[in-house]
Amino acid sequence: MKTITLTHPHQFNKNDLPPTVMALGYFDGLHLGHQKVIGTAAAIARQGNMASAVMSFHPHPSVVLGKKEAHVSYLTPIEKKEELLRELGIDIFYLVEFNEEFASLSPMRFIEEYLIGLHVQHVVAGFDYTYGKYGKGNMALMEESGRGVFSQTVIEKLDKNGQKISSTLIRNLLKEGNVDDIPEYLGRPYSNSGKVVHGESRGTSIGFPTANIDPVPDYLIPANGVYIVQAEVDGRLLNGVANIGTKPTFHEEREASIEVHLFDFSSNIYGKDVEVYWLSRIRDEKKFESVDALIEQIGADKQAGINYFYEK
Numbered sequence: 001m002k003t004i005t006l007t008h009p010h011q012f013n014k015n016d017l018p019p020t021v022m023a024l025g026y027f028d029g030l031h032l033g034h035q036k037v038i039g040t041a042a043a044i045a046r047q048g049n050m051a052s053a054v055m056s057f058h059p060h061p062s063v064v065l066g067k068k069e070a071h072v073s074y075l076t077p078i079e080k081k082e083e084l085l086r087e088l089g090i091d092i093f094y095l096v097e098f099n100e101e102f103a104s105l106s107p108m109r110f111i112e113e114y115l116i117g118l119h120v121q122h123v124v125a126g127f128d129y130t131y132g133k134y135g136k137g138n139m140a141l142m143e144e145s146g147r148g149v150f151s152q153t154v155i156e157k158l159d160k161n162g163q164k165i166s167s168t169l170i171r172n173l174l175k176e177g178n179v180d181d182i183p184e185y186l187g188r189p190y191s192n193s194g195k196v197v198h199g200e201s202r203g204t205s206i207g208f209p210t211a212n213i214d215p216v217p218d219y220l221i222p223a224n225g226v227y228i229v230q231a232e233v234d235g236r237l238l239n240g241v242a243n244i245g246t247k248p249t250f251h252e253e254r255e256a257s258i259e260v261h262l263f264d265f266s267s268n269i270y271g272k273d274v275e276v277y278w279l280s281r282i283r284d285e286k287k288f289e290s291v292d293a294l295i296e297q298i299g300a301d302k303q304a305g306i307n308y309f310y311e312k
Contacts, residue, residue: 001086003093008102009113017119020092021045023054024125026061026167029075030084032187033126033158033165040153041124042089050121053092054085055114061098073220075167075174077193094118107137111145123152160184177223179278189230189277192221194258196269208298209266210243210259213274221258228280228305231260233269238262241305242276245285261298263306280308 006012023041027034038054045052058078076084078095085093096102096114105113110132115123123142131137139154146152158165165185173182174190182190194215211231215221224245231238240262260276282304288294 001082001090001093003082003095006094006096006114008097008099008105010117012118014117014119018051019048019121020051020053020119021048021122021124022094022115022118022120023052023090024123024129024131025054025056027054027056027076027081028060028167029170029186030081031165031167031170031185032160033155035088035187036158037124037126037155038085038088038090040155041122044122044124044153045091046089048122051091052089053094053118053120054090055094055096056081057096057098059098061103073218075170075190075220077216077219080191080193104133107132107141108145110137111142115146116149120150122150124155125152126155127157171220174220174222177225177227177281177284179222179227180280182278189279190222191275191277192216192219192258193273193275196272196274198270208261208295208302210261211269211274213258213260213276215258222278222281224285226282226285226301227278228282228308229260230277230279231262232275232277233272238265239305239309240265241282241301242278243285261302263302 021041021044023038025034025037027038030038041054042052044050060074082093123146125139125142127139129139131142139152143152161184163169163185170182170185170190173179173185179190192213192215194213196211197214198212221244225243227242227244229240229242231240240260242258242260244258246257258276260274282301288297
């Protein structure tokens, strides 16, 4: 897959690009609804012997447009989005810099420059996809504007358990710590990537050494609490438990951190890149009356994690 970053106005000539089937959307999280849009585009491209493409944007339009609920924290880092798109069989990933100039494009100019101008023969998007200044463009207008130049497929709302699968739903589940429910909508466990950094070494001092994770900034982490996790390090997938929080037994006020205790693992991984997969929530973070009480609870948390993987 080739990633192409576009800044308005882009300099591509239609005739230098292959005939393309384009999936349109922000695709934060690449959940099952997004996967349906993208998978449909890939299938149509294969059938028509065309290139498959995805067009996404960064930063989120709500940030640039000053929306009341601006998405300043995201679900999927660009690198993870690229990895998932590659797995879905996409040939070209267009990443558009969303700025005020791009946001001011009329719906017709967006179609002319970013669809027709990129040699798009077929568009696939969700039923609620909008584009152009003030989001005035919709799929009905696109169908009318694209007649004779490109065709389109509209993907209807995807529901599960009576709820629309959406990035907002997944965000709310993360804010509540309900990571157990996320794979039903995301199609995989939610994860955060980061680097192992030096911490206070308190875990080692009480018999439960932990890897302190400095997560990639601007991406959502689950609510504070204790979780069953897997961590991928150097291509190895390791089982463990993790705490997200402020360690209130030791601190009055402190910024939340991520600490992962890996089972039967003692290698030095300082400075390593790690991806933490959040599998199940054990409990809320709490302040203990004594270090001994904390040690006893951590032992119980570890056993809960061991039981989880044994039962799997």
